[in-house]
Amino acid sequence: MASHVTPPKTAGTYARRGLVVVYLFLLVAWPVGLVVQKTFDGGLENLQAAFSDPDVVFALQLTVYVAVWAVVINTVFGVGISLLLVRQEFPGKNLLSAFIDLPLSVSPVVVGLALLLAYGGSNGVFGPALEDAGLQIAYATPGIILATAFVSLPLVIREIVPVLQEVGAEQEQAARSLGAGSWQTFRRITLPSIKWALLYGVVLSLARALGEFGAVKIISGNVVGQTQTATLIVEQKYQDFEQGAAYATSFLLALIAVAALVVVTFLRPEESPDGD
Numbered sequence: 001m002a003s004h005v006t007p008p009k010t011a012g013t014y015a016r017r018g019l020v021v022v023y024l025f026l027l028v029a030w031p032v033g034l035v036v037q038k039t040f041d042g043g044l045e046n047l048q049a050a051f052s053d054p055d056v057v058f059a060l061q062l063t064v065y066v067a068v069w070a071v072v073i074n075t076v077f078g079v080g081i082s083l084l085l086v087r088q089e090f091p092g093k094n095l096l097s098a099f100i101d102l103p104l105s106v107s108p109v110v111v112g113l114a115l116l117l118a119y120g121g122s123n124g125v126f127g128p129a130l131e132d133a134g135l136q137i138a139y140a141t142p143g144i145i146l147a148t149a150f151v152s153l154p155l156v157i158r159e160i161v162p163v164l165q166e167v168g169a170e171q172e173q174a175a176r177s178l179g180a181g182s183w184q185t186f187r188r189i190t191l192p193s194i195k196w197a198l199l200y201g202v203v204l205s206l207a208r209a210l211g212e213f214g215a216v217k218i219i220s221g222n223v224v225g226q227t228q229t230a231t232l233i234v235e236q237k238y239q240d241f242e243q244g245a246a247y248a249t250s251f252l253l254a255l256i257a258v259a260a261l262v263v264v265t266f267l268r269p270e271e272s273p274d275g276d
Contacts, residue, residue, distance in 0.1 A: 015033030032254055038243070039251040050248035055224055055231055060252065063230040066141065066216075067209035070148040073206050079198065085157075085192070086164040087172075103153050111150050112218025114145060120219075139221035145228065147215035152208040159201035160194050167193045196268050205263045207257035 021082050041267050050056045057268045085097055103111065120138035121127045130137055137143045171193075191198075213231040220227035228236070237246040 006130055035247060035250050035254065038247040042244070046244035046248040047251075050252075053060065053245055055228070055243055055250055056230075056237075058225055059228050059233040060227070060249070062141070063210060063253075065145050065207055066148050066229065069145045070152055070209045071202055071205045073124050073145070073149045074152055074156050075198070078153075078205075079160060079194075082157050082160040082164060082194075086161055087169060098245075100154050100157055100194045103151050108147075108151055108212065108214030108216075109218060110149055111217035115147055115150070115215070115219045119143060119146070138219055139223070139227060140225070143219040144216050144227060146210045147219045148212050151212055151215055152205040155204040155208060156198065156201035159197040159204070163197040163223045164190075200264055200268065203260045206260055210253050210257055 019157060057216075061086060081100065085093065106238055115136050116124065117203055118125050119127055119130060127138065130175075135142070137146065156268075171189050172185050175189050176182075180188070212229075213235075220229065220232070222228055222232050224233075224236070230253055234246045234249050237243070237249070251276065
């Protein structure tokens with residue numbers, strides 16, 4: 001068994017660690033901590049004010065509904081696309097892989113405008129046909145779900161693909177040679193090998209979906225009590241000098257995302273140094 005030698009800690013090592021800690025504190029921990037502080041400045045008054053406001057309650061409910069649907073869509077298609085990229089060879093594979101990362105490089109505002117041009121009412125490419133069929137995408141919940149799913153598309157895929165590449169296809173091929181069908185092979189071989197990557201991708205997608213702002217604002221129309229999500233109502237309440245409700249709503253969004261990440265971090269098994 002190979003021994004693992006820990007390099008001695010030097011002053012430079014401690015300095016680098018300290019710099020990283022300070023950077024993360026100033027960029028992440030301190031600003032988020034200020035939101036928490038402002039939320040509880042008057043005890044529970046801000047939270048009570050938020051939960052007593054029907055517009056805030058509706059926005060939170062709509063946000064959770066949209067996030068769940070976006071995560072479900074990205075989970076189903078994310079697993080399928082991951083298997084396609086890793087287990088299949090076809091022309092344009094590298095182009096497809098690069099295209100998947102597009103939501104990470106394009107501004108969410110551009111995403112919202114693109115969806116609006118595609119599905120928006122009489123001016124959208126598919127808008128008139130969809131309206132004739134009784135379907136409204138833009139300025140409605142389906143459009144918000146599409147925008148949220150778009151911006152969080154790569155997160156599940158980029159967690160699963162490296163795991164599939166690492167485990168290889170030998171076990172799946174062996175299962176098929178013994179007579180197992182595609183679904184049986186996936187359920188008994190593939191899914192157990194990617195379950196933690198899948199779970200982590202789902203949590204990242206949930207956190208991203210809860211916090212989406214730009215694309216949703218464009219495609220939703222930001223109508224109070226109809227298409228206004230939690231991030232949009234935070235902006236409105238803050239601009240209307242109702243900071244208490246804005247702080248409380250922001251705190252709730254951050255709490256859900258952080259709690260999900262913490263739970264997954266503690267549940268996810270640690271790999272041993274030997275890779276067992």
